[in-house]
Amino acid sequence: MVVWGLLALAVFYFNVRLYGTSPLVKEVDQVPPELVAQLAASRAALDAGSASQMQEHFPEGFYFSYLFHGLTWVELAMRDPTYTDQATDEAKLCLDKLNSAQGRRPFPVQLPPGHGMFYCAWKSSLRAGLVMVQQGSDVDQLALLQNECDAIAEAIETSQTPFLASYYGSAWPCDTVPAIHAMRVYDHVTGENRYDETIDHWLREASQRLDPETSLLPHTAELPSGQAVGVARATSQMIMLRLLPDIEPAFAKQQYEIFRERFQTTLLGAPCLLEYPTGISGSGDVDSGPLIFGRSLSATVLMMGIAQIYGDHSVADAIAVTGEAVGLPWTTHGQKQYAGGILPIGDLMVTYAHVARPWIAKQEHYPESMHHVSAWWRWSIHAVSTIVLLPAVVYLVCWRMRSAKGTNVEE
CATH class of the missing domain: 1.10.287 (Helix Hairpins)
Structure with missing residues (x-):
């Protein structure tokens, strides 16, 4: 009984x-009410060794743990500049971890533009965030960002493919996008047009290698040409759609509208994402995690941020409210965790999604019409x-x- x-x-x-009340906010200059508590819990988990724990589960577990933590802090400071000093300290700590022997260990040393595209692109993206919240005042960080972007630009311009390898013989287009984004941020902060030609070149080449099934940027690309591409998937789309508005708003708008049509669905009325586009089935893997009737939990979590960025706030709120019900959040001693912090990388992903916002773009990338979730969902x-x-x-x-x-x- x-x-x-x-x-x-x-x-x-x-x-x-x-x-319950959605944990999200509508305006890019507002701070989600529980975000600082979530970041405090993430920092405590990292100090207790959660990054090394996540490394045991997937190849980039250590790297992603510190990356998401650092990026969330810089986006918090973009929303509220009073957090700039703390965000600077946290971002520098995370960059030091990415530069450590443990941070570099999974990535090929000799693969250009330096430990492969995944490693150098995301590190440059975090540094670009640090430079942006500091408004370019730290000349050492600005110089480091320029050096990293120069190396990436040279690698892209001399490559047969716009989708450079992250590991020997393996390329994921989403890994290049953070590098292009870092270049755009550098030019925005400095007022230079140093990387305009490289970015335009990449956009032209990438547009010629879209997934023929969906006309979206693909999930994988064969080397060395990048011509044979794999079908688009939600997991990688979440990464690219988050950054594309700052790179090229018109292209971002086009890609998001297609994505929304082919991937957005529901599960028992709640908005969620298919891992594969409608009409195509596939299994989960280390990128997506297990799928539930074809739905990707990890992509759906990140969709909270993407929907906010593109103005689909009713979608973001419905996902967020469902997550607050399913995730069993618990706040104690100023720290908010989900399901008792059993999966630290999951908490980091949720926090990263809650704080999502464009760094440069305004609303040029918004779709022609917003997706409104029924009040009866x-x-x-x-x-x-x-x-x-x-x-x-x-x-x-x-x-x-x-x-x-x-x-x-x-x-």
């Missing part, structure tokens, strides 16, 4: 939580929850009737 009672209570609690969840609750209710009623009957017999 206790088990059934607890089950009924849990299902009821979950359904009530679906009406929760009712499918309620219906299924009712079905789940029925056995518990029947059991409790029967137990109560037997108890009452037994009492009457004794009397």
